[in-house]
Amino acid sequence: MKFEDIEIEEVDFGAMLEESFKKGESSNDLVEGKIVKISENDNQVLVDIGRKNEAIMFADQLKDANGDFMFEVGDNIYVVVTNARSEDRTVVSHELAKKKVALKEFIDGYDETHEYIIDGVVTKQNKGGYVVECDGLEFFMPRTHSYFGQKIDPIGQKIKAMIIKVDKARGSVAVSRKEIIDRESGKIEEIANKLLDEKLVVEGTIKSIASYGVFVDVGGVDGLVHYSQISHKGPVNPSKYYNIGDTVNVIAVDYDKKKRHLSLSIKDAHNDPWKAIGDVIRVGDTVSAKVSNIESYGVFVDLGEDLEAFLHVSEIAWDKNVKHPSDYLSAGQEIKVEIIEIDKEKKRLRVSMKSLLEKPIDAFALTCKNGDIVKGIVSSVTDFGAFIKLGAIEGLLHNQEISWDKSVTAKNTFKNGDEVEVKVIKIDKDAGKISLSKKALEDSPIKNFAATNKIGDIVTGTVKDKKDFGVFVALDDKVDALIRTEDLAPLVFDEIEKGQEIKAVIVFLDSNNDKIRVSVTRLERQEEKDAVALMNSKQDDSMTLGDALREQLKK
Numbered sequence: 001m002k003f004e005d006i007e008i009e010e011v012d013f014g015a016m017l018e019e020s021f022k023k024g025e026s027s028n029d030l031v032e033g034k035i036v037k038i039s040e041n042d043n044q045v046l047v048d049i050g051r052k053n054e055a056i057m058f059a060d061q062l063k064d065a066n067g068d069f070m071f072e073v074g075d076n077i078y079v080v081v082t083n084a085r086s087e088d089r090t091v092v093s094h095e096l097a098k099k100k101v102a103l104k105e106f107i108d109g110y111d112e113t114h115e116y117i118i119d120g121v122v123t124k125q126n127k128g129g130y131v132v133e134c135d136g137l138e139f140f141m142p143r144t145h146s147y148f149g150q151k152i153d154p155i156g157q158k159i160k161a162m163i164i165k166v167d168k169a170r171g172s173v174a175v176s177r178k179e180i181i182d183r184e185s186g187k188i189e190e191i192a193n194k195l196l197d198e199k200l201v202v203e204g205t206i207k208s209i210a211s212y213g214v215f216v217d218v219g220g221v222d223g224l225v226h227y228s229q230i231s232h233k234g235p236v237n238p239s240k241y242y243n244i245g246d247t248v249n250v251i252a253v254d255y256d257k258k259k260r261h262l263s264l265s266i267k268d269a270h271n272d273p274w275k276a277i278g279d280v281i282r283v284g285d286t287v288s289a290k291v292s293n294i295e296s297y298g299v300f301v302d303l304g305e306d307l308e309a310f311l312h313v314s315e316i317a318w319d320k321n322v323k324h325p326s327d328y329l330s331a332g333q334e335i336k337v338e339i340i341e342i343d344k345e346k347k348r349l350r351v352s353m354k355s356l357l358e359k360p361i362d363a364f365a366l367t368c369k370n371g372d373i374v375k376g377i378v379s380s381v382t383d384f385g386a387f388i389k390l391g392a393i394e395g396l397l398h399n400q401e402i403s404w405d406k407s408v409t410a411k412n413t414f415k416n417g418d419e420v421e422v423k424v425i426k427i428d429k430d431a432g433k434i435s436l437s438k439k440a441l442e443d444s445p446i447k448n449f450a451a452t453n454k455i456g457d458i459v460t461g462t463v464k465d466k467k468d469f470g471v472f473v474a475l476d477d478k479v480d481a482l483i484r485t486e487d488l489a490p491l492v493f494d495e496i497e498k499g500q501e502i503k504a505v506i507v508f509l510d511s512n513n514d515k516i517r518v519s520v521t522r523l524e525r526q527e528e529k530d531a532v533a534l535m536n537s538k539q540d541d542s543m544t545l546g547d548a549l550r551e552q553l554k555k
Contacts, residue, residue: 009021029081029099030171031094035073038062047079055079055092062094100171103137111331116163118175124153131156132161132175137376139163145176151221158224185260188221192262195252201269206246214238216250216264223262225250232267232274233308234347240293267281273305274347277330280305281349283339286356291333299325300335301351307350311337316353318360320394321379360393362434370424385412388420388436395434397422403440404478406515446480447511455506458526459518466493473502479516481506 033049038059045062046054051274057079064072070079080096110116120134122141129142141161148154161175195202195218204223215225225248228235242248249270254263273280281303289301289309299311306366314320316328329335341350368374376388376395385398397420414420426435438465453459461473461481470484471493483504485493491502503519505526 010202013182019262030097030104031079031081031092032076033079035071035075035077038069038071038073046089047077047083047320049079049090049092053089055081055090056086057092057094061366085221099136099138103173103316104171107166107171107173110163110173112165112166117180118161120161120175122157123160125155132159137173140174140176140192141174141175145174145178147178147181184221188253188260189257189261191219191221192223192252192487195262199251201249201251203247204250204264206242206244206248209238209242209244211238214242214248216248218250218262221331223252223264223498225264225266228264229253229263229267231308232270232272232306232347239516265304270306270309273307277342277344279308280307281339281342283342284334285339287351289335289337289351291329291331292333294325294331297323299329301335303349307349309337309339309351311351311353315340315351315355318354318357318392320392338471359429359432360391361427361429361434364390364393364434365429367429368424368427370427373421374424374426375419375421376436377418378414378420380416381410381414386414387419390434393434395422395436396425397436401425401440403437403441404439444511444514445476446478446509446514446516449475449479449516450509450511453506453509454510456526457506458503458523458530459500459506460503461516461518463496463497463502466496471496471502473504473518475518481518482514483518483520486515487521489521491520 002301004085033055034177036048036054037044037046037053039045039357040059043059045057045059047057049055059069061293062077064067064070070462076102077094078097079092079094079101082091082093082096084091097205108521118132118134119140120132120139120180122130122140123133124131130146130148132139134140146154159177160180161177162179163173163178164179165174167173181485194200202218204218207217208215208313211227213224214230215222215224225238227238228237230236230241248266250264250266251261251269253265253268255261255335256263287303289303290301292302292308293300296313299316301309301311303309304510311325313322313325316322316325322328335353336356337351337353338355339349340352340355343349343350374390376390378489379389379394385396385402387394388397397410399408402408402410402413420438421441422438423435424434425437425440426433428434459481461475463471464474464480465472470482472480472487474480481504483502487504487507488496496502502520503523504520505523506516507519507522508515508517510516
């Protein structure tokens, strides 16, 4: 029950209590009778209570916990006469009689000089108030002494109440929840004012834990520590930090007199580590930490001194394929981390675990160099190539480095888990990147072409593609050459079609960079040179230079 649910009324207590007794008193009489007949088959007992007809009662009321009868025909028994009737017979109850007898014994032994406080359960409701049961005894609680709000259903609720009046003549006992609450309210206000005035740090005991905070008992009064007031780390889940019964230091921060709410703080009872964070840790420091919470995007670690830091998933290991932090860390694990960011204004700390580990590329560079041939496993395939896992590091095999055939790509060649042999062509330690090549393990088609062809040779190619800057021709199945636009004359660019054969001369051949250029424009000059060379090779003294040229032109 929350204090804000309590209804407070100004009433004439004496008059209301008397009226409540009148409304709450039972018209049922406690009488002594004699058992006349017990019928197990009908579950009925006939009892002579001195009236014209015997009274009737359920037989189950005479049985013990084992189902055995505790009375026999002829035994005297106390019963309560009810207002109900069955076939012209009065209905009586031994169960009610036992409660009345017990209550009578309690009343007879009641000492007015003592204060009685009960822990009971609200079992019934009537116009005057409620019936509260405690240890088998039923007490009456006037409505004005219940402090139950209109929206509250009190039936079944456990309450603490004080006995305020005993009427021996009526056999009734009245109790008050209001009296207990008023006393506790006064006590709360007294303690709250003292704590607020003196700013005392006191020790309390955690009584209960909720999602929004913990309730702490300080000197018999409960106060709430909101989850945002637990730690300087920020809002936390109370159940992950405390158990019921734990002792904590708290300080009062507010008291709502109207709602009778005492607000406490655990974090304000301790020094704020962020005020002197620079004296505690600095960027670059290596510190011990304990994993406190694991999420898919990273890990929260406890640094002690009420400081918490965030370890992003990308800072756990150098492996870029970390799927989930839980694959590497577990809650409660002690780890070493490096401070990589301190944001005092936002009270945020970021740490790294991988920065304390040797970079995989450094370890790789100690054993491998450019030109080395290594084996690896395909870890992922992308549109631009494949990543090859080489121990603790990955290298990139770009599409253009897979094969001399440009139609070959990673996606139509590899799948995850394939083993592949590659050559290391570049190690960039600063960028942490390794470039690999598979085609470098084979002689390039242009290198093979260069073994039998040279600059100045005349070749014939088939047009494969046209670009603004020129035309690509295939010299064979594996070798392409470029004819720049300025090298096409006397051919006309717009008139050239795919599949057309073009005769040209090799003007550039770079086998290292796999580039060939040919020229149609230089073809005529080259043919003239060939004619001269041919003439000279014949060593024909009877033929003049002019004759040789004319003869060659005729051809």
